[in-house]
Amino acid sequence: TDPRTAVTTAGEHEFDLHYVEDTAADHDETSYLRPVEGVIDFDGQNRYQQDIAAKSVDLATTLSYRDAADHGDGFVSMPSPDTINRRAKEYGSKLKQFLPDCVAGTDADAIIADGTKCHSQDEDRSYHSVQATLGEDTAEDSRSLLDLSINADWDETAAALDDIDAVTDDAAVVSDADDSIVTAFTDESREHQLDLVHVGRTLGYNLWDDGVFSLERRTEIVTEVIDEVFHLKNSVAKHRPEEEFAAIRERIARTTKR
Known part of the structure; x- marks a missing residue:
């Protein structure tokens, strides 16, 4: 008998992994096995199984490793911060290997x-x-x-x-x-476009770096440009679903002229 503890999102479980002998096994086959392993897929020798490990890693994407461990302990036993850190690296490595096949x-x-x-x-x-x-x-x-x-x-x-x-x-x-x-x-063949958030930030930095305008004037310029860009964004959001491309082109021309 080999006692085993496995922690899942359903709690902590104790198993007695009894070995049995397969008397019909060929001489070159393993004759001793543990039947419970045919029903339960243990995560190797890890105490914390994949479901709770994945949950802890998911929590760690918005919390620290320490906070993730503390957050889960209110309703289920969680891995230690070091274990969560190790699993995060493990899953990240697997994702990195898996991703190219998915996006090819x-x-x-x-x-x-x-x-x-x-x-x-x-x-x-x-x-x-x-x-x-x-x-x-x-x-x-x-x-x-x-x-x-x-x-x-x-x-x-x-x-x-x-x-x-x-x-x-x-x-x-x-x-x-x-x-x-x-x-x-x-x-x-590929052109770059600033994302919407950074249009104002980049313009503000460039105006400051030029050192020509006062803070008040720089603020006025940035605000005016941001307003025009958001008008264009809203116009695209309105007309694109209906494929009203002429209206979009008109708005682009108006924005560019401004």
């Missing part, structure tokens, strides 16, 4: 790329760069995750997506003004 041939006609920095517990770096690339099929109005990387080179990410035909040759590239993203994804 996607032919997204718009790329949305962004990165953010988060605190690192490693001694050799103060932060990690978390980088996500979404692909959009504008005809189907659908988005999919093309890549999720940590501390990666944007040039390598872009090249890898091109190798598996995840992006069309003339795809629109949408991001902030990060030069590394723009350089990696754009070429003579």
Whole structure:
């Protein structure tokens, strides 16, 4: 008998894993087995099974590892912060290996790329760069995750997506003004477009960097530009579902003229 503890989202369970002998087994086959393993799929030798491990990792995406462990203990026994951290790395590695097979041939006609920095517990770096690339099929109005990387080179990410035909040759590239993203994804066929949030931020920074206008005047300019861009956005949202492209082109011309 081999006692075993398994923790799931349904609680903690104790099992006595009795061995039985298969007397009909051939000489080259394993004659001893544990019948319960034919009914329950244990996650190797791990105490915490995949369902609760996945739940804890999901909590850790919005909380810290410590808070995720504390948050779950109110209704079920949760792994320790170190265990959650280890499982997060394990699942992230599996996702990274699995993703290219899923997105190959996607032919997204718009790329949305962004990165953010988060605190690192490693001694050799103060932060990690978390980088996500979404692909959009504008005809189907659908988005999919093309890549999720940590501390990666944007040039390598872009090249890898091109190798598996995840992006069309003339795809629109949408991001902030990060030069590394723009350089990696754009070429003579792909144009870059600032995402809506960063239009005002980038304009405000550039006006400040020029040092020509006062703060009050810079604020007026940024506000006016943002208003025009949102008018255009709302016009597209209104007319595109009805395929009223002439109205959209008219709004674009009016915005450009302004």
